[in-house]
Amino acid sequence: MYPSRFRYEAPRSLDEAIGTLRDGGDYAKVLAGGQSLVPMMKLRFASPELVVDINNVPGLDYHRAEPDGTLRIGALCRHYVLERSELLKSTQPTMAAAAPLIADPIVRNRGTLVGSLCHADPQGDWASVVLALGGSVVAQGSRGTRTIPFADFVTGPFQNVLDPDEIAVEAVIPAAQGVRSGGYLKLERRIGDFATAGVAVALETRAGNVIRAGIALTGVGGSTIAATEAAAVLTGHPLTPESIEQAAELAAQAARPRTDHRGSAAYKRHMVRTFALRLLSRDYTPAQEKAERAA
Amino acid sequence: MTIVYDDPEGQAEDVPVRRIKFTVNGRKKIAEVEPRLLLAHLIRRGLGLTGTHVGCDTTNCGACTVLVDGRPVKSCTMLAVQVDGRTVKTVEGLAGASELHPLQEGFKEEHGLQCGFCTPGMMMAATALLEENPDPSEEEVRWALSGNLCRCTGYQNIVKSVLWAAAKLRAEAGEA
Numbered sequence: 001m002y003p004s005r006f007r008y009e010a011p012r013s014l015d016e017a018i019g020t021l022r023d024g025g026d027y028a029k030v031l032a033g034g035q036s037l038v039p040m041m042k043l044r045f046a047s048p049e050l051v052v053d054i055n056n057v058p059g060l061d062y063h064r065a066e067p068d069g070t071l072r073i074g075a076l077c078r079h080y081v082l083e084r085s086e087l088l089k090s091t092q093p094t095m096a097a098a099a100p101l102i103a104d105p106i107v108r109n110r111g112t113l114v115g116s117l118c119h120a121d122p123q124g125d126w127a128s129v130v131l132a133l134g135g136s137v138v139a140q141g142s143r144g145t146r147t148i149p150f151a152d153f154v155t156g157p158f159q160n161v162l163d164p165d166e167i168a169v170e171a172v173i174p175a176a177q178g179v180r181s182g183g184y185l186k187l188e189r190r191i192g193d194f195a196t197a198g199v200a201v202a203l204e205t206r207a208g209n210v211i212r213a214g215i216a217l218t219g220v221g222g223s224t225i226a227a228t229e230a231a232a233v234l235t236g237h238p239l240t241p242e243s244i245e246q247a248a249e250l251a252a253q254a255a256r257p258r259t260d261h262r263g264s265a266a267y268k269r270h271m272v273r274t275f276a277l278r279l280l281s282r283d284y285t286p287a288q289e290k291a292e293r294a295a
Numbered sequence: 296m297t298i299v300y301d302d303p304e305g306q307a308e309d310v311p312v313r314r315i316k317f318t319v320n321g322r323k324k325i326a327e328v329e330p331r332l333l334l335a336h337l338i339r340r341g342l343g344l345t346g347t348h349v350g351c352d353t354t355n356c357g358a359c360t361v362l363v364d365g366r367p368v369k370s371c372t373m374l375a376v377q378v379d380g381r382t383v384k385t386v387e388g389l390a391g392a393s394e395l396h397p398l399q400e401g402f403k404e405e406h407g408l409q410c411g412f413c414t415p416g417m418m419m420a421a422t423a424l425l426e427e428n429p430d431p432s433e434e435e436v437r438w439a440l441s442g443n444l445c446r447c448t449g450y451q452n453i454v455k456s457v458l459w460a461a462a463k464l465r466a467e468a469g470e471a
Contacts, residue, residue, distance in 0.1 A: 051374075105367075107369065
């Protein structure tokens, strides 16, 4: 399979890349890892007239924590780097859990987190993770730079709010206000398949109380789903078996799955509930329960 | 090296051909490619290195895996123009002049292949694994090869082959 014919530019700087996009006609695509874009082009689901390959733009492959704990992930930071990152393992449990589950090990060598966010596939794993963590995307274009909360970034399947001359240059995960916990679980038929269902949980706890909770669902609707009601019942008090049970049930209710070759709608909804229970139960310790009873 | 492009509308001058320079298996190359040419086809048709196989053509099977700057990539999912200035290694780059690479020996000794279609991709993925981790566990081998599909072996002997090669490479490194 071949993509349809396109013009290819490989600029050496962001300014050049943005200029190329601005002058580049109606239908241009930015190429980073290419692990979604190239297959889409081969299948002719995407037929851009211009491909702007940013792989030669230096200085975009970083992921780093600011002194205040804000995490920044550059547009060319590939999944395999995040999978091996000690920084994520020590400070970002939800991201560290998701990184090894993205696609397969070979795809992870090329694909990028920011590219995955831009691709806006309802079955994208990073989208759920970043949504649960309350992250955002920084876009740079000919009119300057803006930060877009990820919750507002995706407008529909494979659609985002970027202007034609804008490039998503980094993803930002805000600093934790408490102790982070959480994780990501994904059911897939085999490694490399899209999620049958996936659940991202991101909690922040201070003095035993959950002060922030984010729960997001992968592959169980026409978009990545923020299970806001499920997250709300967890916030403001310690985790209890009851609040965990209630949150898992609300997460399952937030899912909008459809029956397909990966499973029935009821099965997928059940898996969302199971994954939410498992992830939240991990953070629930009998010690907390004891402290609670004593109080 | 010649690659022939379709020109159904007689618009040859509009076909955006680019010149790229790259290294394949230690040899420097220059090619003129249309941007939509996939790396797998540059390797197979342009360079005549048909050890790299195209299986699913949809980023699933890993038969087309080659190393680009030392990391395994699915060459059906990368544009040929993107290897400009980069280094490519294919399965033909594994063996020395007269002897097999330990991975190739391992696949022979442990019967790591039946039809052989997935084998080049398996070997390239395993090459990168052993570079990064010379003493992998069985679980780590399975994990590293989880982007490569085999429809014959059930993977058992492929895993054994890679562990065999890892042991041989460690022994060789110990002797050196």
